[in-house]
Amino acid sequence: MSVEAELVPLLQLIEAGTPLHSLSPAEARDSFRKLTVDFRPPGTLAEVASVEDTTVAGAEGALPARVYRPHGDGPFPTVVLLHGGGFVIGDLDTHAAMARSIAAGAQAVVVAVDYRLAPEAKFPAAAEDAIAAVRDVQSRLSEYGGSEVLAVAGDSAGGNLSAVAAQHVPGIAAQLLVYPATDVLGEYASREENATGYFLDQPTLIWFIGHYADTASDLADPKISPLHGELAGQPPAVVVTAEYDPLRDEGIAYADALAAAGVPVHQTTYPGLIHGFFDMGPWSPACQRAIDETIARFGELLR
Numbered sequence: 001m002s003v004e005a006e007l008v009p010l011l012q013l014i015e016a017g018t019p020l021h022s023l024s025p026a027e028a029r030d031s032f033r034k035l036t037v038d039f040r041p042p043g044t045l046a047e048v049a050s051v052e053d054t055t056v057a058g059a060e061g062a063l064p065a066r067v068y069r070p071h072g073d074g075p076f077p078t079v080v081l082l083h084g085g086g087f088v089i090g091d092l093d094t095h096a097a098m099a100r101s102i103a104a105g106a107q108a109v110v111v112a113v114d115y116r117l118a119p120e121a122k123f124p125a126a127a128e129d130a131i132a133a134v135r136d137v138q139s140r141l142s143e144y145g146g147s148e149v150l151a152v153a154g155d156s157a158g159g160n161l162s163a164v165a166a167q168h169v170p171g172i173a174a175q176l177l178v179y180p181a182t183d184v185l186g187e188y189a190s191r192e193e194n195a196t197g198y199f200l201d202q203p204t205l206i207w208f209i210g211h212y213a214d215t216a217s218d219l220a221d222p223k224i225s226p227l228h229g230e231l232a233g234q235p236p237a238v239v240v241t242a243e244y245d246p247l248r249d250e251g252i253a254y255a256d257a258l259a260a261a262g263v264p265v266h267q268t269t270y271p272g273l274i275h276g277f278f279d280m281g282p283w284s285p286a287c288q289r290a291i292d293e294t295i296a297r298f299g300e301l302l303r
Contacts, residue, residue, distance in 0.1 A: 003198070003244055004272040006284035011274070014199055020089070021207035025119060029089045036094040036279055044282040046100040047071070056113055057136035059128035064114040066092045067144065068103040075146030077173070077302040079103075080134050080165070081112040084156030084178075086208030087126050088118050095158075098278055101291060102153060102176075106299035109145035110153075111137050115161070118212040126212070127223040130161040131168045138171060149173045149302055151235070155278050156200075156247065157181055157208070163226040163254065172235045174301035178278050178294070179240065179247050180254060183227040184209055184219045188249035198244040200275035205246060227254050231261035238266050238298045240290070242273040266297050 003011070014035070020028045049071045055062040070076060079102055083095035092099075092114050103110040115129035138150050151174040154162035159180025166175045195202040213219055222229030227250065237258055241251040248269060255267035270277065270290045281288035 001243070001272045003274065004284055004286045006286065007272075007274060007277075007280065010280065010283055011197070011199065015197070019201070019204065021201075021203040025088050025117075025211060029091075029117075032085065032089045033091070033094055037096075040097065041282045045097055046104040048100050048103045056111065056133045058115065059125065059132045060116075063116075063129060063133060064092060065133070066096075066099065066112045066114075068099050068110040068112070070103045070107050070109070072107060074109075077106070077108045077147055077149035077151060078137060078141055078145035079106070079108045079110045079151045079153050079176075079302075080137050080162075081110050082115065082130050082152065082154035082158035082161040082165070083112065084154065084158040085117075086204070087123075087157045087212040088208050090117075090157075095155075095279075097281075098155065101278075102295055102298070105292065105295035106302055108151070108299070108302055111144055122211075123213045123218050124221070124223050126157070126161060127164045130165045134165040134169045134172070138169065151175060151298075151302055153178075153298065155179060156275065159251075160224070160226060164223050164229070166235055167222065167226060167229045167231075174235050174298065175237045176294070176298040177237060177239045177251065177254070179242055179245050179275055180251050181247055182225065182254040183250045184213070184225045186225075186227070186250055186253070188246075188253070190248035190250075191246045194244050194246045194248065198246075198274045200246060202246060227257055231258055231263065234258055234261065234263045236264040236301050238294060238301065240267070240294050241269045242275055242277055243269060243271045244273065245275040247275060268294070
């Protein structure tokens, strides 16, 4: 099928702007915030019981974090949310909608983590921060959801970091990987088919990884390409991809590899949708349905 009709005006607006890969990292961060925060329709964020700013431990010091608590009586599962943005852009505000939706829809306490970004902090800084943050939250579950259930979640680069954390922190109960980047060096048809015109494009992917990684050996490291990590014994996963996304095929490849390693996996590729659809519910009923379905499946793994 073609791209969902509701997304066409949004894509036209994005195409009319300045491509991220032609900006400096600071300019790209500002552009992404305008799209995800300033452009967000008022009144569209999911309701939660409370939101609290805090810190969690990173690999080299404290990291800003934000705790979202659902309505109702606990104990609840705890989910560490790692935001997307190609390891270069994104923050707690740009992913507030995703954090709130998971907290409300999965009835979980969500701890969103603001890990260090490139190029100021190159690989493996983000990966090591993700691992350290998940370990820290795991050691203090009584302060968050209160149950023994800990999960990780993330989109795009955050899906990458969630997969990496799951491979390095024993005891995680579930993982939600939304259009994750999993194999930087791999060759996939979706990167060619969806190279331009669908929000995330191939030049921007190259720009992201160029800021994050220094060497070819970095790109083969499982901490940046988790498809090449140890997958046996990984926690059950919900993996979602979008039809018109350059990362589609590597997300599917990761789900297939998990399944081949004996890991329970639910994988869905949503037709007509694009990279970033998890933040596009206010403009597209199809995106909102995909968001709701995904969070419901993830919530089932947390019970």
